[in-house]
Amino acid sequence: MTAAPGLREVFARFRPFLRAERGGLLVAAALLVLAALADTAAIWMFMLITDEALAAGSLDAFWTPGLSWLGIAAFGAASSFGGTYLATRAAERFLVRLRAHVFAHVQRLSPDFFARRRTGDLVARLSGDVEAVERLVASGMVETGTALFSVVLYAGAALYLRWDLALLSFALAPAFWLVARSFSAGMRTASREERAGNGEIATVVAEGLSHVELVQAGNQQHNQDAKLRAASTRWFRAKLAEARLSALYPPLVTMVETVCILLVIGVGVWEISAERITLGGLMAFAAYIGYLYPPLQDLGRITMAVTAARAGSERLIELLDARPAVADAPIGTAGLPPSRSGRAVEFDRVAFRYPQATEPALRDFRLQVRPGEFVLITGPSGAGKSTLARLLLRFYDPEAGRVLLDGVDLTRLPLHAVRDQIGLVPQEADVLHATVADNIAFARPEATRAEVVAAAREADADEFVRALPEGYDTMLGERGALLSGGQRRRIAIARAVLRRTPVLVLDEPTNGLDAASKSKVVAPLRALARTRTTILISHDPELAELADRVVVLGGEPTSRLDAVAAWPVRHDVPAGRVLSGDLSAPVPDDAPTVRLRRPWPAGLTDPLHARGRP
Numbered sequence: 001m002t003a004a005p006g007l008r009e010v011f012a013r014f015r016p017f018l019r020a021e022r023g024g025l026l027v028a029a030a031l032l033v034l035a036a037l038a039d040t041a042a043i044w045m046f047m048l049i050t051d052e053a054l055a056a057g058s059l060d061a062f063w064t065p066g067l068s069w070l071g072i073a074a075f076g077a078a079s080s081f082g083g084t085y086l087a088t089r090a091a092e093r094f095l096v097r098l099r100a101h102v103f104a105h106v107q108r109l110s111p112d113f114f115a116r117r118r119t120g121d122l123v124a125r126l127s128g129d130v131e132a133v134e135r136l137v138a139s140g141m142v143e144t145g146t147a148l149f150s151v152v153l154y155a156g157a158a159l160y161l162r163w164d165l166a167l168l169s170f171a172l173a174p175a176f177w178l179v180a181r182s183f184s185a186g187m188r189t190a191s192r193e194e195r196a197g198n199g200e201i202a203t204v205v206a207e208g209l210s211h212v213e214l215v216q217a218g219n220q221q222h223n224q225d226a227k228l229r230a231a232s233t234r235w236f237r238a239k240l241a242e243a244r245l246s247a248l249y250p251p252l253v254t255m256v257e258t259v260c261i262l263l264v265i266g267v268g269v270w271e272i273s274a275e276r277i278t279l280g281g282l283m284a285f286a287a288y289i290g291y292l293y294p295p296l297q298d299l300g301r302i303t304m305a306v307t308a309a310r311a312g313s314e315r316l317i318e319l320l321d322a323r324p325a326v327a328d329a330p331i332g333t334a335g336l337p338p339s340r341s342g343r344a345v346e347f348d349r350v351a352f353r354y355p356q357a358t359e360p361a362l363r364d365f366r367l368q369v370r371p372g373e374f375v376l377i378t379g380p381s382g383a384g385k386s387t388l389a390r391l392l393l394r395f396y397d398p399e400a401g402r403v404l405l406d407g408v409d410l411t412r413l414p415l416h417a418v419r420d421q422i423g424l425v426p427q428e429a430d431v432l433h434a435t436v437a438d439n440i441a442f443a444r445p446e447a448t449r450a451e452v453v454a455a456a457r458e459a460d461a462d463e464f465v466r467a468l469p470e471g472y473d474t475m476l477g478e479r480g481a482l483l484s485g486g487q488r489r490r491i492a493i494a495r496a497v498l499r500r501t502p503v504l505v506l507d508e509p510t511n512g513l514d515a516a517s518k519s520k521v522v523a524p525l526r527a528l529a530r531t532r533t534t535i536l537i538s539h540d541p542e543l544a545e546l547a548d549r550v551v552v553l554g555g556e557p558t559s560r561l562d563a564v565a566a567w568p569v570r571h572d573v574p575a576g577r578v579l580s581g582d583l584s585a586p587v588p589d590d591a592p593t594v595r596l597r598r599p600w601p602a603g604l605t606d607p608l609h610a611r612g613r614p
């Protein structure tokens with residue numbers, strides 16, 4: 001593990017989130033200072049009452065300092081309340097702002113980042129670690145400032161009363177510092193462990209809950225229990241280490257404190273006998289020294305809290321340092337003019353390798369899809385079909401080459417404009433814990449009920465949705481437990497339809513469905529494809545009849561050629577033209593060519609003809 005960031009780095013990193021709270025924090029600090037001043041004045045009144053009223057037995061001498069004390073106490077209480085409230089408000093607002101920022105940042109990272117992370121750990125970072133940073137940067141700062149001021153104030157008052165006695169008691173002050181210092185290294189290790197253990201627990205729980213069927217079907221409950229026990233044991237040990245240090249610290253400090261007070265009283269008794277100090281003076285002096293210890297203790301405790309918080313900020317900074325795989329175009333960059341009939345999609349000599357992958361997923365890939373065309377992309381598993389969809393949505397940028405929409409390089413368009421153009425039905429049809437209507441309207445929450453129903457009709461989902469207990473208002477569980485696989489896909493298609501994007505990308509929409517469910521998913525695609533460019537990724541040869549063109553994406557040349565040769569013959573493709581996605585490779589003489597349902601679009605190079613084939 002890398003060294004925890006220095007305090008300076010942590011503050012520099014998170015100070016911007018505090019900027020808006022500066023006013024509130026300053027007022028809070030001023031009020032807390034006033035509260036400390038009121039305490040100092042109250043002790044002074046106590047001294048006056050002791051010496052002038054108590055020692056002299058004079059009731060007359062009691063009223064003025066007595067009433068002043070009451071006024072000062074009320075003022076101090078109000079200041080303390082206001083200061084604490086404002087400081088807490090500022091700290092919590094900082095927390096809300098920071099969490100929103102981290103979440104927004106994480107949401108912009110590429111899917112690859114999440115493929116390598118554990119959701120539970122990310123959740124822990126967004127909750128516990130954000131709070132740890134708040135304790136360090138916001139409340140920690142106010143507490144430190146107030147504690148420091150109180151120390152100076154009470155020490156000043158003690159010095160003013162009797163400088164020699166005060167210096168004697170201060171001689172023991174470094175002992176507090178030594179105690180705090182000796183604890184902080186142990187605290188740092190324990191806190192790191194505790195934060196990591198916390199992330200591990202969240203991970204095990206999140207994974208267990210989201211894969212409950214897998215766990216139960218494989219009888220793996222005991223293994224999951226064991227994982228949680230192991231994570232909990234790690235966390236428990238770290239927490240105990242933290243608790244030991246936290247519990248040992250106050251008694252040690254109390255011991256140092258007791259030695260100090262006894263020293264003061266011992267010397268004080270001698271001073272009184274020599275009439276160099278009054279009883280009231282000695283009691284006030286002892287009170288100042290007594291008041292000095294809590295803020296000193298606070299400072300020690302804050303040192304430990306700061307150490308603990310650094311472990312959290314380390315994990316948060318790591319998260320914030322992760323960069324999105326794609327950079328958005330500058331603000332103000334124009335999008336594309338509206339389109340009614342779909343957009344042209346082009347992959348121009350695209351090469352792409354996933355971060356940290358050794359082999360490229362695509363090499364010199366070329367494909368032109370004209371507006372309104374329906375292209376089926378097929379090919380062996382791992383050939384890079386889904387990668388095409390990810391590049392088109394700009395989850396990643398190609399290493400070489402360009403992806404274009406209506407001839408415009410995606411990198412020259414604002415990211416949101418690119419994604420506004422493309423409706424994606426992913427392989428795993430996500431269903432959210434929400435009503436059917438909200439699930440369909442996820443990407444267009446402002447859609448009216450009529451629009452939602454119309455989209456569901458187009459996706460052939462309306463009938464089964466109406467049959468659900470509460471129709472469109474039926475709550476779906478997070479994983480859509482109420483729905484069959486085919487129904488989930490149709491909800492996902494309705495979601496894409498509702499967006500009315502000029503390009504629709506469907507990734508394996510019929511995967512794992514039986515013939516009846518499949519026909520239900522396929523039926524709406526025919527109509528949908530009429531008004532937009534449709535890219536259908538599938539292993540399913542039956543879908544070929546829907547398409548204007550079939551593109552076979554190959555891995556190695558042999559498998560590509562095998563696929564090109566075998567696929568249409570074996571599956572008796574009724575229409576469309578089979579060609580290789582990798583157009584730079586030579587096209588074999590015996591590559592099957594089938595009749596196009598529509599003539600080859602004017603203005604587009606027919607790659608087979610371009611290579612001199614009939």
Ligand SMILES: Nc1ncnc2c1ncn2[C@@H]1O[C@H](COP(=O)(O)OP(=O)(O)OP(=O)(O)O)[C@@H](O)[C@H]1O
Nearest residue numbers: 112115354357361380381382383384385386387388
């Ligand atoms: N996040 C990733 N990191 C590294 N490599 C990846 C990642 N995602 C995919 N790959 C690799 O990239 C290649 C292409 O993957 P892709 O998902 O595009 O294949 P596919 O043709 O859609 O396969 P399938 O038909 O099985 O869905 C594969 O070799 C895969 O292992």
